[in-house]
Amino acid sequence: MIKTGKKLASLFIFFLFVLSCQKSNAQSVSVQATLTETNIFEGESVQLDIAISGTSLSSLERPEIPTIEGLRYLPNRTISSSNYSYINGKPSLTQTFGFQFIAMSPGSFNVPSIKIKVNNKEYAAKPISFKILDPKTIDNGDAERSPDIYVRLEASTKNPVVGEQVVADIVLYFKSEVEVSNYNTVPGWKAEGFWKEELNNPAQARSTSVIINGIRYKRARLLQYALFPTKPGELTLSPYSLSVRVRNNRRTSRDPFNFSFGQENKELKTLPVTLNVERPPGIENAEYIGAVGDFEIKRTIKPTSAYVGESVEIITEIKGTGNVPLLNKPEYEFPESLELYNPQENSAITRDNRKIGGSKVFTDIVIARNDGLYTIPEKRIATYNPSSDKYEYTVLPEITFNAEIDPNATVTTLEDMRLDIDPVTGLANWEQKSVIPLKNRKSVFVLMAVPFLLFIGAFGYKTYYDKLTNDSGFARSTKAREMAFSILEEAKKTEDIKESYHKIQKALSRFIADKLNLPIAGISAQRLLEEVKDKKLNSSALADLKRIFEKCETVAYAPNISKEDMETDIQKSRELIKELGKVL
Amino acid sequence: MKVLVLLTSFLFITLTAQSQSSPQVRFDTANDLLEEGKYREALKQYRQIEDSGSSSGPLFLNMGIASVQIDSLGLAKYYFLKAEHFESVKNSAEKALEFVNSQFSRQSAKLPKLPWDKAVDIFKNTPGTFGLFLIGYISLCIALIVIVLDWFNLISLAKRNTIAISLLAITVIMVSLAYYVDYVDQRYDEAVLISEESEVRQNPKESSELVSMAYEGYDLTLDRKKSEEFSGWYYIRLGNGQFGWIKSKGIEIL
Numbered sequence A: 001m002i003k004t005g006k007k008l009a010s011l012f013i014f015f016l017f018v019l020s021c022q023k024s025n026a027q028s029v030s031v032q033a034t035l036t037e038t039n040i041f042e043g044e045s046v047q048l049d050i051a052i053s054g055t056s057l058s059s060l061e062r063p064e065i066p067t068i069e070g071l072r073y074l075p076n077r078t079i080s081s082s083n084y085s086y087i088n089g090k091p092s093l094t095q096t097f098g099f100q101f102i103a104m105s106p107g108s109f110n111v112p113s114i115k116i117k118v119n120n121k122e123y124a125a126k127p128i129s130f131k132i133l134d135p136k137t138i139d140n141g142d143a144e145r146s147p148d149i150y151v152r153l154e155a156s157t158k159n160p161v162v163g164e165q166v167v168a169d170i171v172l173y174f175k176s177e178v179e180v181s182n183y184n185t186v187p188g189w190k191a192e193g194f195w196k197e198e199l200n201n202p203a204q205a206r207s208t209s210v211i212i213n214g215i216r217y218k219r220a221r222l223l224q225y226a227l228f229p230t231k232p233g234e235l236t237l238s239p240y241s242l243s244v245r246v247r248n249n250r251r252t253s254r255d256p257f258n259f260s261f262g263q264e265n266k267e268l269k270t271l272p273v274t275l276n277v278e279r280p281p282g283i284e285n286a287e288y289i290g291a292v293g294d295f296e297i298k299r300t301i302k303p304t305s306a307y308v309g310e311s312v313e314i315i316t317e318i319k320g321t322g323n324v325p326l327l328n329k330p331e332y333e334f335p336e337s338l339e340l341y342n343p344q345e346n347s348a349i350t351r352d353n354r355k356i357g358g359s360k361v362f363t364d365i366v367i368a369r370n371d372g373l374y375t376i377p378e379k380r381i382a383t384y385n386p387s388s389d390k391y392e393y394t395v396l397p398e399i400t401f402n403a404e405i406d407p408n409a410t411v412t413t414l415e416d417m418r419l420d421i422d423p424v425t426g427l428a429n430w431e432q433k434s435v436i437p438l439k440n441r442k443s444v445f446v447l448m449a450v451p452f453l454l455f456i457g458a459f460g461y462k463t464y465y466d467k468l469t470n471d472s473g474f475a476r477s478t479k480a481r482e483m484a485f486s487i488l489e490e491a492k493k494t495e496d497i498k499e500s501y502h503k504i505q506k507a508l509s510r511f512i513a514d515k516l517n518l519p520i521a522g523i524s525a526q527r528l529l530e531e532v533k534d535k536k537l538n539s540s541a542l543a544d545l546k547r548i549f550e551k552c553e554t555v556a557y558a559p560n561i562s563k564e565d566m567e568t569d570i571q572k573s574r575e576l577i578k579e580l581g582k583v584l
Numbered sequence B: 001m002k003v004l005v006l007l008t009s010f011l012f013i014t015l016t017a018q019s020q021s022s023p024q025v026r027f028d029t030a031n032d033l034l035e036e037g038k039y040r041e042a043l044k045q046y047r048q049i050e051d052s053g054s055s056s057g058p059l060f061l062n063m064g065i066a067s068v069q070i071d072s073l074g075l076a077k078y079y080f081l082k083a084e085h086f087e088s089v090k091n092s093a094e095k096a097l098e099f100v101n102s103q104f105s106r107q108s109a110k111l112p113k114l115p116w117d118k119a120v121d122i123f124k125n126t127p128g129t130f131g132l133f134l135i136g137y138i139s140l141c142i143a144l145i146v147i148v149l150d151w152f153n154l155i156s157l158a159k160r161n162t163i164a165i166s167l168l169a170i171t172v173i174m175v176s177l178a179y180y181v182d183y184v185d186q187r188y189d190e191a192v193l194i195s196e197e198s199e200v201r202q203n204p205k206e207s208s209e210l211v212s213m214a215y216e217g218y219d220l221t222l223d224r225k226k227s228e229e230f231s232g233w234y235y236i237r238l239g240n241g242q243f244g245w246i247k248s249k250g251i252e253i254l
Helices: A005-020 A140-145 A442-470 A472-493 A497-515 A525-534 A539-557 A563-583 B002-021 B023-035 B039-051 B057-069 B073-083 B087-103 B115-125 B128-151 B160-187
Strands: A029-035 A039-041 A045-054 A071-087 A090-103 A107-111 A115-118 A121-124 A128-133 A149-155 A166-175 A178-185 A194-198 A207-212 A215-229 A233-237 A241-248 A263-269 A273-277 A287-302 A305-307 A311-322 A338-350 A357-368 A372-376 A379-385 A390-396 A399-404 B188-193 B197-201 B210-215 B219-223 B233-238 B243-247 B251-253
Touching (some): A029 A115, A029 A121, A045 A115, A178 A215, A287 A390, A539 A563, B039 B057, B057 B087, B073 B087, B115 B128
Parallel strands (some): A039 A128
Antiparallel strands (some): A071 A090, A107 A128, A115 A121, A149 A166, A194 A215, B197 B243, B219 B233
């Protein structure tokens, strides 16, 4: 059963429209033929659309389909539709006929010009060339290896000049079995070396069909940016990242009924793209304000007559398409007697039709300090047009304005214009310039060294003091000489010779014991001599020590020892203590 | 007798020569020339005093006044800025600067200084780099004395470690600050453009891209270290924050 209700309704609307337009005398009719694909694989179906548009379609015949070489017509699949719209306040009707074909044999072919009678007049659509590809030429391996989905950054030109607009498209390619439900951009893309402006993007990206390496892909332009190189040389656009939610409609063993379990998020990234940015050619006899594109420059003055002290604006307006955000202010030669103030700058940017455009307005503010006629000389400005690859010159004519003295203004006296400071005379305080940097002042280093040296000395003394207090062996060793000399002093003062020799022995024994940290009591002279011998005391000193020890022990039995002998032995003992001090 | 006469003559000649070269004598001579309206000669005399290494507030103030009279406003601004550093003529110098600045046909935008830069300026003037160093040094000495006295049990402080560490921290901060301020003072100089105009370029080359134009009286901050790399050029920052290279001719460093 074939549904006819919709067709009847559309025909009814169409005839109503035809009747309503019968009296109008619009004559413009256009016929356009399009193929849904121009690269078709053998066995694939393709649709030929013939669209007839016009403000008045009083009589219209269904087009007759000629034989198209390479394609076979499928007669039961013809569709027709009509669309009514207002364009520029005028009604317009488009009647479209769609004819289905199947691709039969590989090769290059043409859809011939299709003729159609509209309003009793014959119109013809332009012929269309197309290719039918042999599926056998597709390398199955390549097809398997080719990614299901990927994103590319496509630059409109690879060799721009500094300041020229480069359109960078972020384009998604995906196979027909892949369905993209949505995408999100990953923020943070930087185009270093470029001024970046986002162009107006369509609310919903439309996809077209392309064949890449024999594989049919859908191509959808997601985003578009206008980039303006700011310096010459090789500049690289870093990878652009996208997060895409996709569903693969290919049935898999895990999802044999294609229940769409295969929805997943994919992170995609473009490859970096390198552009070779060239410098615009040199320029003479004009000022280049960095403008690259198609611009119009205009200079006006407001007002043309002003009072002295009133501000006057010189307005330079630059309008057109190109690097509007990067335009520099032209520099004018203002008369010396004009006071200049910081110029103002305003811009309005448009982003339609893949082009950055708009206007930039520079306002120079000047104030005349004297009355008279002021002239700002003409100015020749160059803008570079990359489409014609040459400079275009605009001469801004000279402008004049008249400054008058305001009759109501208060008059500034000459006194106000004079420096009212008297020179200082008489005696002055004189200083000698001697600023020595801190790093070159030796006194700084000396000053810093003093406390540290004192601190180190104090630390050393503290360590010595602590050891003397806590280490009895160290204390005995340190004080041994002093102690021995004091006992010898006592021996010298003693009248009794035996007692003196007892003290000499005590002094020597005590000194050796203190130095070697040996117990004081109960140690024999023989043991002390052995200890000293181990310390490599020279032989003569050792012999003297032995002799004195023996004399001290035998003094009780040798009554003929004189006081002089004793003093000699005391002196000898002193020397021995000094000698022992060197080795112990 | 002959020896006495010779000695007296020698002393007289020496003292006369010394008095002629004294800055005060030259200053008085220059002031006379200024009053007579011989501004260029006066300025020449003043410059000789400056070149001899002597400086004073009245000297720079008078040099500024002479420069105004010969219509060299950039130079006048330079001398008034120098005079501003001397307390005795500070008010007059400020008033003169106000006048001079109002006379320039082109005014430069001036970004306010960052708080840190302001602080460095304050430290530079009071107490100065050596003053900062001395504060740190005294703090160090006190810290070391506290530690040593404690070692020998000569004092007993409950928070000895806290006091010593705090004093050492103050030392580190003050000495570091002193050296940083000294570094900034040595590296960056304030300068004034005294020529009518000069180009500020991206690089120290005539052919380099033009950054901006500088006009008489513009305040510049000069990077001395970077400027040493190229003879005849200074690397500067303009009052509006732009950087670039400018020819050294026509620039007076404060």
